[in-house]
Amino acid sequence: MRIGELSERTGTPRRLLRYYEEQGLIAPGRSANGYRAYDENTVDRVLQIRGLLDAGLPTRIIRQILPCLDKPRVIHFRDATPEMLATLEQELNRMTDRIRCLTRNRDAIAEYLAEVSRHKAG
Amino acid sequence: MRIGELSERTGTPRRLLRYYEEQGLIAPGRSANGYRAYDENTVDRVLQIRGLLDAGLPTRIIRQILPCLDKPRVIHFRDATPEMLATLEQELNRMTDRIRCLTRNRDAIAEYLAEVSRHKAG
């Protein structure tokens, strides 16, 4: 598919699709006329990228973790350098921290809303 | 305490502590000489702010949700306008989305690391 369709299907401005490519997050082919050619699973990948960006990860990190998330999992042991593994472990920890923080605060908001609605009902 | 101590105890540059204040996230008093005076629980508040920022929330949103998270919970019903409640609910949903995304990807990284280490061991 071309960039317009991908943009529509992912709700992502074309500008950003090109930006993600520039950042090495996606790598579309090119058709004869020079247009970018995306395959079907790029849709999911873009959504995944956007989710991670929205969760505070910078493109630099996303670029590093994306290859580990491909299904079916194929491990390129060239890439699995000790530094890379250390980075991954560190990011994994940061993600866990984020999850904790988000969960705690989300639950607090939920409690607040529950209490407000209890008040209105009571 | 003054800004230096708060900075050290939260690992946050002074510049940012002033920025958070400018954004209405913290509101220190002032001592006679004009120095900012923070009380003890500002430490936790700053850590909470940093966590939320790191998880992708903008200061604008953090400013809105912080008052709902104060313990002990005191609901200022002036603030609980329908629009405010709608915003909170929406942010709650976005946070849930983020948690889902982070959890999924974190688990995938964990699996990847497990597989690599299985390979090294095997």
Added chain:
DNA sequence: ATTGACCTTCACATCAATGTGACGGTTCGA
């Protein structure tokens, strides 16, 4: 063949979070 809806690259603009440093006042200990 022209129009309109695509696509391309390039470049400058914006916004939020953060870095950095200038310049000056305060406090405290040697």
Added chain:
DNA sequence: TCGAACCGTCACATTGATGTGAAGGTCAAT
């Protein structure tokens, strides 16, 4: 009283993610 280590404001710079628009190529339908 001097210097070091704080603090204050102000302001300009940077970085990453994004907005926007110009100038031009491609292609399908009329």
